[in-house]
Amino acid sequence: xxxxxxxxxxxxxTFAAAWxxxxxxxxxxxxxxxxxxxxxxxxxxSPPSGMAVLGRRVYIxxxxxxxxxxxxxxxxxxxxxxxxxxxxxxxxxxxxxxxxPLLGDRRTGPDLLNVAARRTDAxxxxxxxxxxxxxxxxxxxPSFRFLYxxxxxxxxxxxxxxxxxxxxxxxxxxELVPTPEATALxxxxxxxxxxxxxxxxxxx
Amino acid sequence: xxxxxPTDSPAPPIRATDPIDALSKATxxxxxxSAVFWLLTGTLLAIITSIKLHTPGxxxxxxxxxxxxxxxxxxxxxxxxxxxxxxxxxxxxxAARSSRFTLRFPQLLVIAGLLWNxxxxxxxxxxxxxxxxxxxxxxxxxxxxxxxAIALILVGASVAVTLLDRxxxxxxxxxxxxxxxxGFPWLYTTAILLTVQExxxxxAQAIVGAWYIDGLRGLWFAxxxxxxxxxxxxxxxxxxxxxxxxxxxxxxxxxxxxxxTGGRRLIGGPAPAWxxxxxxxxxxLLLVHVAAVxxxxxxxxxxxxxxxRSDPVFGFLAFATVAYVFAGALxxxxxxxxxxRLIHFTHAEVALTHLELSGFFSMAMFGxxxxxxxxxxxxxxxxxxxxxxxxxxxxxxxxxxxxxTTGGVAQGLALNDPQTPFAAIIGRTLPSLWGRSAAGxxxxxxxxxxxxxxxGSLTRRAEATPRDAADDFTTPDLLRSRETETAAAEPREGSxx
Numbered sequence: 293x294x295x296x297x298x299x300x301x302x303x304x305x306t307f308a309a310a311w312x313x314x315x316x317x318x319x320x321x322x323x324x325x326x327x328x329x330x331x332x333x334x335x336x337x338s339p340p341s342g343m344a345v346l347g348r349r350v351y352i353x354x355x356x357x358x359x360x361x362x363x364x365x366x367x368x369x370x371x372x373x374x375x376x377x378x379x380x381x382x383x384x385x386x387x388x389x390x391x392x393p394l395l396g397d398r399r400t401g402p403d404l405l406n407v408a409a410r411r412t413d414a415x416x417x418x419x420x421x422x423x424x425x426x427x428x429x430x431x432x433x434p435s436f437r438f439l440y441x442x443x444x445x446x447x448x449x450x451x452x453x454x455x456x457x458x459x460x461x462x463x464x465x466x467e468l469v470p471t472p473e474a475t476a477l478x479x480x481x482x483x484x485x486x487x488x489x490x491x492x493x494x495x496x
Numbered sequence: 497x498x499x500x501x502p503t504d505s506p507a508p509p510i511r512a513t514d515p516i517d518a519l520s521k522a523t524x525x526x527x528x529x530s531a532v533f534w535l536l537t538g539t540l541l542a543i544i545t546s547i548k549l550h551t552p553g554x555x556x557x558x559x560x561x562x563x564x565x566x567x568x569x570x571x572x573x574x575x576x577x578x579x580x581x582x583x584x585x586x587x588x589x590x591a592a593r594s595s596r597f598t599l600r601f602p603q604l605l606v607i608a609g610l611l612w613n614x615x616x617x618x619x620x621x622x623x624x625x626x627x628x629x630x631x632x633x634x635x636x637x638x639x640x641x642x643x644x645a646i647a648l649i650l651v652g653a654s655v656a657v658t659l660l661d662r663x664x665x666x667x668x669x670x671x672x673x674x675x676x677x678x679g680f681p682w683l684y685t686t687a688i689l690l691t692v693q694e695x696x697x698x699x700a701q702a703i704v705g706a707w708y709i710d711g712l713r714g715l716w717f718a719x720x721x722x723x724x725x726x727x728x729x730x731x732x733x734x735x736x737x738x739x740x741x742x743x744x745x746x747x748x749x750x751x752x753x754x755x756x757t758g759g760r761r762l763i764g765g766p767a768p769a770w771x772x773x774x775x776x777x778x779x780x781l782l783l784v785h786v787a788a789v790x791x792x793x794x795x796x797x798x799x800x801x802x803x804x805r806s807d808p809v810f811g812f813l814a815f816a817t818v819a820y821v822f823a824g825a826l827x828x829x830x831x832x833x834x835x836x837r838l839i840h841f842t843h844a845e846v847a848l849t850h851l852e853l854s855g856f857f858s859m860a861m862f863g864x865x866x867x868x869x870x871x872x873x874x875x876x877x878x879x880x881x882x883x884x885x886x887x888x889x890x891x892x893x894x895x896x897x898x899x900x901t902t903g904g905v906a907q908g909l910a911l912n913d914p915q916t917p918f919a920a921i922i923g924r925t926l927p928s929l930w931g932r933s934a935a936g937x938x939x940x941x942x943x944x945x946x947x948x949x950x951x952g953s954l955t956r957r958a959e960a961t962p963r964d965a966a967d968d969f970t971t972p973d974l975l976r977s978r979e980t981e982t983a984a985a986e987p988r989e990g991s992x993x
Contacts (some may be wrong), residue, residue, distance in 0.1 A: 296660040296700045299671065303678045303751060307715075312684065312757030314771065321768055322700045348867065355564015355627035361841060369764030369837060373915035382766045387698035392630040395702045395765060399841035400549070400866060402918050424552070430919030432549060432926075434564075437557035 328490055336488040339389050340480075347480025350473045351394070354436065361396035362405040362484070366494075376410075377403040378486065380493040386452050386486045401433060408485040416472055417478040418454040426460055439474035442466050519602040520592050521872055525954070526609040527585035528865060532950045534577025535615060541570035546936045550929040560624045567624045568635040575633060575712070576644060577616040579853060582861040583676075583720040584612075584651050589868050590673050590723055591658040600661065601654045608650040631691050631705045633712060641688045643726060648684055652677040668743045672723035675751055679715035683708060683755075699766050709757035713852060714754025714782075718820070721860040722750075725793060728867055732810050733799050737792045741888050746788030753778045753785065763836045779831025781848035786824030790860045793817050808882040812863030815890055819855035822849060838912065843925060843932075846905025847897050854939065855893040860947060862889065869953045883943055888942030896935035905927025 313445060318414040321438070328336035340348065351357070364378035365405070368488065382405055387393045419426060422440050424433040445467050451473070462468050510710055516904050545567045547554045555561050573983060592599050608796045619636030622628065627637040627748055634641065659670055666674070687708035696704060726743070730736050737743055759767060759775030797814045805874045839845055862885065868877045912923040 296666060296674070299674055300656070300660070300678055302517055302748075303675055304682075306683055306751050307679060307755055310707075313756065313774065314758055315686065315690065315704055318700045318703045318768065318771060319696055322698060323696070325698070352630045353565075353627070354559075354630060355568050357568050357630055358564045358632065362764045365764035370840070371831075371912050371914040378627050381809040383767070384766050386766060387702075390698050391701075392695060393698055393702040394630055395699075395762070397632065397761060397845070399839065399907075399924075428919070430922055432922055434548065434552045434562050435557040436562070438559040438562070472730070 304398055308329050322430070323383050325388050327388065328385060330488060337386060337389055337486070340483060343476045343479035344483040345480075346472075347476035347478065347483075348394075350439075350477040351480055352392075356404075357394045357396050357434070358397075360398035360402065360404045361399055362403065363395050364403060364405050364486075369392070372403065375402075378406045378409075378491065380487075381492055382486060383493045385490055385492065401431075404481070404484055405486050406484060408482045411481075414478050414482060417456050417481055418468075418474065421454070421474060421477070422454065422468065426457075436474070436477075439471050439477065441471055442470045443469060501643055505617075513930045516592060516872065518555045518601070519606070520588070523599065523602055523605040523609060524585050524588045524592065524868070525604065526590065527581050527612075529950070529954070530609065531578050531582035531861075532947050534573050534581060535943050536947055537620070538573035538578050539936075539943045540572055541566055541573060543933065543940055545570050546929070546933040548813045550894040550926055550933065551763065557624065564626070565624050565626065568628050569620050570743060571632060572623065573616065573620055574853070575823055576619070578611075578635070579717060579857055580863065581609075581612060581616075583717065583857075585635065586724055586864045586868070587651070587673055587676060587720060588653050588916045589864075589872075590669055590727055591655045594664075594667075594670060595658050595662045598658075599654055600654070600657045601650070604650045605654050608647040608654075611643050611650075611725060612675045615640045615647065618643070627987065629692055631708070633709045634687060634691060634705070638692045645681075645685050645688055648681050652681040652687050654984035655935070667727075668737065668740065669723040669748075671744075671747050671772065672719040672726065676716055676719040676723070677753075679711070679719070679755075680888070683711040683715060686853065687711075700725060702765075702768055703762065703771060706761040707755070709761065710758040711755050712751065712756065717853065717857045717903070718750060718754065721816060723859045724864045724891050725813055725820075728809065728863065729793060729796050729813050729817065731808060732813070734794050735796065735799060738795055739792060742788050742792050745810045746785050746792065748958065749782070749785040749788065753817070757782065757831065763833055763840060768824075776831050780828050782824065782831075783828040786828065789817075789824070790821040794821065808879045808886065809863045809867045810861045810892075810951040811883070811886045815886075816856050816860035816863065819851055819859065819893070823851045823856055826851070838908040839904055840903035840908075842907040842911070843928065844908065846941065847900030847904055850900065851893065851897045854889075855897065859893070860972075863888075865946075865950070869950065873933060873953055875956050877949065877956075881949055885942045885945040887947070888938050888945065892935045892938035892940075892942060895938065896932055899928040899931030 327337055330336050335459040337369075362382075364380070364382045365374045366381035367373055373381070386405070416427065419442075420428060420433075423432040423435055423437075442462050443466065445465055449467050450469050453469050456462070456468065544555065544561060545563065548561075548563045548566065552563070552958060559565075583743030588599060588605065622637040622640060623635055628635045629637065629641075636644075655673060659666065659674060687704060690704045691701050691708075695701055717938070726737065756778035757775050759771040759773075761781045763772055763776070765772075794817065797817060830845070830848060866882055906924045906928075907921055910916040910924055
């Protein structure tokens with residue numbers, strides 16, 4: 293019993309040390325970060341608003357994070373900057389409002405940290421989510437058709453309906469309307485913009 | 497049933513035919529049977545996920561089985577339904593046979609088994625319905641995580657008390673058992689608390705997530721698998737491990753380093769540089785642990801003559817041991833920034849994870865179950881279906897590793913070349929994704945054979961209980977022959993045993 297206790301105490305001490313290092317340490321260092329002041333504007337990053345908060349939940353629920361990262365690595369750690377996934381590396385301050393953070397660990401699809409800066413058209417996002425291969429040939433992204441409603445046009449078409457290209461469409465007399473989840477998801481994607489310069493990221 | 501251990505009479509040698517008390521036996525079987533069920537569920541989800549990645553239209557665009565949900569369900573069912581429940585069943589067996597087949601608090605263990613199943617069930621349905629966390633390896637919704645944490649603490653307490661209460665010195669497998677039951681409940685509850693219940697914000701939470709993933713591998717799956725290998729292999733080949741001191745060194749190097757390597761998952765990412773650097777160093781140093789395991793165990797695998805070579809359990813354990821050493825070496829290599837630059841975010845990282853979990857851990861569990869089951873139920877069986885299971889699993893694991901590694905390296909090279917458009921990168925990985933589906937189906941056939949044999953063993957009529965040298969691993973003769981010399985030369989080292 294006594295010898296086993298020695299072993300167990302040793303184990304607990306070792307684990308406590310690692311906990312102090314990799315759990316408590318980062319919290320002490322990063323827990324107090326605040327938004328950085330920006331000349332002529334709101335401090336960056338600003339807290340997420342309205343639909344984007346809801347859209348973030350849709351993003352998590354459907355496992356977007358399983359294929360898309362949200363981090364831009366510096367020069368020397370991959371081609372992130374050269375691929376124009378962002379003008380600078382990402383730093384801890386970029387994520388202070390992220391609860392939970394969605395850094396991701398797989399790049400089956402491209403990085404999305406600054407997707408709002410690249411894709412500025414909400415209709416493109418809707419088309420892409422509904423039928424990824426129609427706008428992005430060779431893509432293996434699943435279709436998120438279940439976030440859209442195909443419904444018969446009664447009276448005048450909905451102003452929220454997705455504008456379809458002429459070469460593909462749902463049945464004549466029908467329209468494609470995003471559910472609130474789809475609208476929120478696109479609002480979230482269109483909020484993903486971390487291009488504001490930060491001094492600690494090494495850009496002016 | 498009894499929860500007190502036998503009194504102070506001189507210890508009789510432990511034999512497989514010693515009566516195991518009914519409740520302890522039932523508990524072990526509850527965990528193992530649940531694990532088999534979840535293995536089949538997880539395998540089905542794995543094959544669906546794998547096919548969807550190269551053929552996104554497969555099974556249509558339904559919300560419950562969209563890629564992200566099916567994958568999260570697969571990962572978490574495999575980690576917590578199959579691997580952890582099988583692991584607990586094996587831990588209970590190892591603890592039980594070390595204490596004359598009597599577990600402490602068996603009633604609590606039955607409750608733990610039921611809670612755990614409930615947690616996995618509720619979690620899987622939750623994930624498929626869209627209720628999941630963002631931490632990949634802790635994907636079940638919060639209420640499910642709480643249930644399994646309670647179950648885990650009950651299991652840990654029972655195993656630890658059973659082991660610490662025994663009279664004989666602790667043998668090598670018992671160190672690893674104690675490391676698993678002390679380390680993982682702490683790791684699990686901390687991670688749940690800080691990522692789900694009272695989540696840290698931003699990058700600090702991502703670091704906890706990374707710390708947890710490596711901890712789960714290094715302080716839960718690795719020690720359970722190694723406990724099995726150290727417990728059964730010396731008995732099967734009829735000789736002790738080369739050096740007990742080396743085993744002790746290997747043990748402490750794992751315990752010291754495994755909880756420090758998590759930051760290597762954030763190389764290049766928005767984490768403080770010191771965290772990544774510490775983790776890279778720990779990851780590379782882990783090579784000494786792998787070397788210690790290799791030096792101690794690999795000679796046993798190739799030793800001649802092999803008295804129990806005909807035992808099908810040996811193949812699984814030998815495969816598991818070699819996979820552990822190989823995956824450990826690759827993992828240390830992958831910790832280097834230069835290698836990470838090539839394979840980070842690619843399928844090659846998935847390949848390594850599968851090599852560790854399917855090649856090392858699952859194979860060790862298969863071997864352990866084939867060893868334990870006849871001893872619990874009194875029913876043996878012919879060995880050819882077990883051999884078929886072995887070959888399907890072995891070829892499936894190797895094929896999966898090979899195609900995902902080559903595909904992942906091609907993917908990494910293409911990702912690092914900014915001139916290669918993203919669609920072209922996907923095109924380059926498609927052949928390996930198809931290959932992975934084929935490998936997954938091969939493993940699936942193996943898992944089906946395993947399940948059929950398991951159910952058969954529970955339902956068929958009792959025969960004679962097999963007995964062989966492997967049963968004697970806790971008795972003094974095999975393990976202690978060299979250790980007595982060591983202990984005499986160095987009393988302090990011996991005292992830790």
